[in-house]
Amino acid sequence: MSKYTGNGLPRVRISRRRSGIGLAGDTVRGGLRVMQTLNVLARTGAGWLSGRRPPTPVLLRETFESLGTTYIKLGQLIASSPSLFPADYVEEFQKCLDRTPVLPFPVIRRTIESELGRSLESLYAWVDTQPLASASIAQVHAARLHSGEDVVIKVQKPGVEHVLVTDFNFLYMAARVVELITPGLSRTAIAGVIDELQSAMLEECDFHKEADNLERFNEFLAATGNDRAVAPKPYREFSARRVLTMERFHGVPLTDLEVLKAHTDDPTGTLVIALNTWFSSLMLCDFFHADVHAGNLMLLEDGRVGFIDFGIVGHMRPEVWQAMSQLFEGISQGDSQQTAEAMASIGMTREKVDVAALARDIDAFQSRLTHLDPAAVLEGGRNDREVNKVLMDLVRIGEQHGIRFPREFALLLKQFLYFDRYIQVLAPEMDLFGDARLDVWGTLDRLH
Known part of the structure; x- marks a missing residue:
């Protein structure tokens, strides 16, 4: 039996190019996100000065949760990287939960219609307005195609990719500051985790790549004669960079x-x-x-x-x-x-x-x-x-x-x-x- 191979995933790097929105809009939103980040850090610092001084791992975990998506994911990666971080950080960041509110369905509808260029009714015979799941990057809804197939729609939340790019740029600049207040962490470990998280999360924002993964996994199963396992089939005609329609299991x-x-x-x-x-x-x-x-x-x-x-x-x-x-x-x-x-x-x-x-x-x-x-x-x-x-x-x-x-x-x-x-x-x-x-x-x- 020959070995199945596919095209390797390209490594994603932080990009400062335009991505469908004006450069001025990018700059304004980026500035607002940086200000939001600095505000959270200022509150943390004020609490420290006023006498609230929990152990450093606890303080960092609480701060990461306040900063949102990017930092919560970073905390979760720290929690699963005992080969890179001290035990007290790994143990504390295991409490780092991805708490995300459910977006109203009109927001989901706008994203689907904007990405696919058609009205929701022309794309799907039925869509459940209540999500099956809601995470930091995307929200998932059950639906049915006009041809009768049951599917799920994974819809990226607005502004997620821009927040990630802004946060990663800020993280690189803030790395030396983090080293000063947390001497137990090494710069090499921080840079490596940020680099890995950056690549993984920005790839995760491109649903074309997840569709590729689904298709390639099923191709691997077919090439190895495995008919006892399966991954969901992606529907390319109902998918785009920020919308992924998949077979519902x-x-x-x-x-x-x-x-x-x-x-x-x-x-x-x-x-x-x-x-x-x-x-x-x-x-x-x-x-x-x-x-x-x-x-x-x-x-x-x-x-x-x-x-x-x-x-x-x-x-x-x-x-x-x-x-x-x-x-x-x-x-x-x-x-x-x-x-x-x-x-x-x-x-x-x-x-x-x-x-x-x-x-x-x-x-x-x-x-x-x-x-x-x-x-x-x-x-x-x-x-x-x-x-x-x-x-x-x-x-x-x-x-x-x-x-x-x-x-x-x-x-x-x-x-x-x-x-x-x-x-x-x-x-x-x-x-x-x-x-x-x-x-x-x-x-x-x-x-x-």
Whole structure:
């Protein structure tokens, strides 16, 4: 079987060019956003001077939440980056919630009609005025096409992209100030996280790219002969940069064992499909779904597993995945020596690693992994606290031995922990790496 490849996603950079609005309008709105940011910072400073002085991680988290979209996303990224930030910051920013109000439907209507150039009634036979979900970047509504297909419409909130560009420019200028008041953070870590968040969030604002991801994931499934999993089909004729119309999936999420059992006689088989599909995508697709909490996996009415929400995707170099696969297998089998050797291979080391000493320290981590509460993972959410605590423990062990992990390590390990917990709750009789029905490693070996 040949390896499926697609066009790589271009890296997005902050642009100061016009984007459909006048340069003067950009300048005015940018100035207003900067003033709003400075006002929040001034209030924070005034509170500090008046005697309200919580720990620095708490102060930063509260300030980020007051600043809105960009900073909340930055906080969430800090929460999932224990390889880059001190533990007290990672733990505190796990409380950083994306609280966004629902926009009135007339605002949603105007955006759809402006982007697609037609009246809402000519585009859709029916649109639910109450949203299915509302996040910082977009709001999602159920709808039906005139041809009868059930769809969902993802509509970008007005002004989001402009706010992001303005905020990122401000963040770069403010980085040195942040260093002065938070000496526990390194400039390299801050710059790296800002750069990664900038690229991801600006790409997320271009719904053409998310439509590309959906199509390419389904092409990967077809190329590998996988008819047991599927991603929503995008409707290009009803989509634009800020509007994405997608096939609506009907089914149940993989969040509740009793609900799952009511819809299938083989919950273990459902998990095997999801696992084989996701692991195979690491090597056979040019990106992988990087947020596989249970809310983004569905058992559809026809028995297939639906992968939804491709707003967060990752990219994996083959050599990194080979080392990661050894790490996952070592953790699963309780093989501390293999785990230690894989960690030394993955990490960016500052000195020669004593693998034997590292293996001894990993034994304690294996105990923590065994006692992780699996029910918490099934609640969904990208910042699951128990998963992060285990991840942070492993990172600390590595750092004690001179290892600094790349961010892709944390991203992949977190997805692995999610799957491991799903199995403990939904199919405890199945061995993640040893079950004959789960042929991840055999499949990858045959393909290479």
